[in-house]
Each structure stands twice: as C-alpha cells, then as structure tokens.
Amino acid sequence: MKARVFITLKSGVLDPQGKAIHHALEGLGFSGVNDVRAGKLIELDLAETTSDSEIEDMCRKLLANTVIENFRIERLENA
Amino acid sequence: MKSAVIVFPGSNCDRDLAVALEQVTGRKPEMVWHKEAELPLGIDFIGIPGGFSYGDYLRSGAMAARSPVMGAVKDAASRGVPVIGICNGFQVLTETGLLPGALMRNAGLSFVCRGVRLKVENSQSLFTSGYHSGEEIVFPVAHHDGNYQADEGTLDRLEGEGRVAFRYLEECNGSARDIAGILNDAGNVLGLMPHPERVIEPAHGGDDGRRLFEGLLETIAA
Numbered sequence: 001m002k003a004r005v006f007i008t009l010k011s012g013v014l015d016p017q018g019k020a021i022h023h024a025l026e027g028l029g030f031s032g033v034n035d036v037r038a039g040k041l042i043e044l045d046l047a048e049t050t051s052d053s054e055i056e057d058m059c060r061k062l063l064a065n066t067v068i069e070n071f072r073i074e075r076l077e078n079a
Numbered sequence: 080m081k082s083a084v085i086v087f088p089g090s091n092c093d094r095d096l097a098v099a100l101e102q103v104t105g106r107k108p109e110m111v112w113h114k115e116a117e118l119p120l121g122i123d124f125i126g127i128p129g130g131f132s133y134g135d136y137l138r139s140g141a142m143a144a145r146s147p148v149m150g151a152v153k154d155a156a157s158r159g160v161p162v163i164g165i166c167n168g169f170q171v172l173t174e175t176g177l178l179p180g181a182l183m184r185n186a187g188l189s190f191v192c193r194g195v196r197l198k199v200e201n202s203q204s205l206f207t208s209g210y211h212s213g214e215e216i217v218f219p220v221a222h223h224d225g226n227y228q229a230d231e232g233t234l235d236r237l238e239g240e241g242r243v244a245f246r247y248l249e250e251c252n253g254s255a256r257d258i259a260g261i262l263n264d265a266g267n268v269l270g271l272m273p274h275p276e277r278v279i280e281p282a283h284g285g286d287d288g289r290r291l292f293e294g295l296l297e298t299i300a301a
C-alpha cells in the first residue's frame with residue numbers, strides 16, 4: 001500500500017521560495033498568478049497493515065514540523 | 080568544566096567549538112557521536128555545533144533532532160545542564176522542541192556569510208554574563224536557514240521573559256523581531272545562529288565570542 005503525504009506551510013508563514021517562484025513565473029510572462037506556495041510531497045510504501053493513526057504519527061514525529069507546517073495524508077489503495 | 084560536543088554526520092563546526100572550549104576551559108571536550116544513547120558521566124556543558132547535519136535533508140536539523148544522542152541531551156537539559164546550539168545546533172534544538180519556533184529559509188533566499196552586529200539583550204543568563212546588556216558585538220554568521228519564526232504569542236512571551244539573548248542590529252535573514260538567539264524557559268538552553276566559537280582570539284578578526292565561553296565557565300564553576 002502506498003500513501004502520499006503533502007506538507008505545506010501554514011497560512012501566514014512567509015514562504016520566500018514560493019515568492020521567488022512567483023517572481024520567476026512573472027518574469028516568464030505568465031500573468032494572473034496571484035500567489036505561489038511551495039511544499040513537499042513524500043511517498044511512502046507501507047505494509048498493508050499500517051493504520052491511519054500510524055501514518056499521522058510519522059507526520060507529527062518527523063515528516064512535518066507542525067510549528068510551521070500542515071500535512072495531509074492520501075492513501076493510494078491498490079497501488 | 081567537563082564539556083561535550085555532539086557530532087553528527089555533516090557537522091562542520093565541531094572542531095571549532097572544541098578548540099574554543101579547550102582554550103577557555105583548559106580541557107578538551109568529549110566528542111560524542113550521534114549514535115551514542117548516553118553522554119559520558121559528569122558532563123557540565125553540552126555544545127551542539129554548526130554544520131549541515133544529514134545534508135539538511137527534510138528540514139535543517141530534522142534528522143539530527145531524532146538521533147539517539149538527542150534523547151540523552153534532552154534528559155541532561157531537563158536536569159539543568161547548560162546546552163548551547165550554534166547555527167545548525169540551534170536548528171536541531173528547535174526541531175527537538177527544546178526551544179520554541181522554527182528556522183526557515185532566509186528571507187532573501189541567499190546564503191549569508193559575514194560578520195553581523197548583534198545586541199546583547201540579556202546579560203543575566205548563564206551564557207551572557209560576560210557581556211553588558213545592550214552591548215554591541217560582532218559574530219560571524221554562515222547560514223541559509225536562519226530566519227527565526229514563531230507565532231506572535233510565543234514571540235511576546237520570549238520578549239517578556241527576557242529570553243531573547245541576542246538581536247541582529249542589521250538586516251540578516253528576515254528573522255521575526257530580528258531575533259538572533261533565544262533561551263529556554265529555564266534559562267539553561269541557548270540557541271543562536273551566529274558563531275561565537277569563530278571569534279575567540281584577535282587572529283580570528285575579533286574575539287567577541289570568547290566572553291560567552293568565559294562567562295559560562297565562571298557561572299558553572301561558581
């Protein structure tokens with residue numbers, strides 16, 4: 001079983017990398033980009049028996065820094 | 080004073096810190112590898128050095144914060160043993176939860192590497208007794224992720240409790256309220272981005288950092 005963990009900066013936390021990407025997109029002539037926030041995607045290949053709460057535990061203990069980041073877990077069944 | 084310097088794969092200021100400690104205390108520190116689950120007996124002081132532990136993978140300091148030795152460092156800190164985290168060491172301390180907040184990518188996105196002017200905000204701590212409050216000093220910085228951020232409530236608490244030890248006197252990395260170094264609530268854990276261990280004798284281009292270690296030694300010996 002695979003799971004994807006999406007890690008994003010909490011709203012209100014300044015994202016200098018997102019800002020730089022935003023400026024670069026504007027520099028390439030893409031208008032209408034209101035904001036850019038950069039995050040991380042972590043793919044986990046897990047034992048079938050892994051519970052949701054175990055994955056959440058992994059996020060809280062290591063994958064995300066919950067002081068500044070949010071996480072969202074997506075289980076990919078049959079993957 | 081018997082000190083320990085924690086060494087992670089990717090630490091690169093461990094020797095500088097060891098030299099500073101040896102010069103000031105007259106005794107070589109114990110170098111403790113990150114896989115050790117216990118510290119040597121009778122350690123009076125723990126230093127977590129700068130560098131790029133685990134290549135800054137995931138987040139700066141994130142992997143190091145979960146290594147076996149940090150359990151022992153946390154125990155020692157809770158018993159009141161003074162702990163200093165410099166640069167990557169500061170990042171490790173926030174990742175372990177020993178200090179509040181987080182160190183994010185510099186607001187200007189560039190790696191900053193230069194001497195910066197700092198103000199000593201609190202000279203009453205274990206680590207800053209060698210300075211006067213309000214004194215201006217210069218320490219070098221060398222980091223990419225030194226942008227200190229915490230929620231407003233935490234920042235207000237740090238200020239109100241005199242836990243901002245050092246503040247930048249010039250734009251450096253975008254840190255909230257120009258915070259360069261903070262103390263834990265008990266006052267025995269200090270994290271700072273600038274490097275006092277790199278300025279301990281005039282040949283380094285300055286010796287403002289020496290008094291941090293001298294003050295600490297005096298307080299611990301007293």
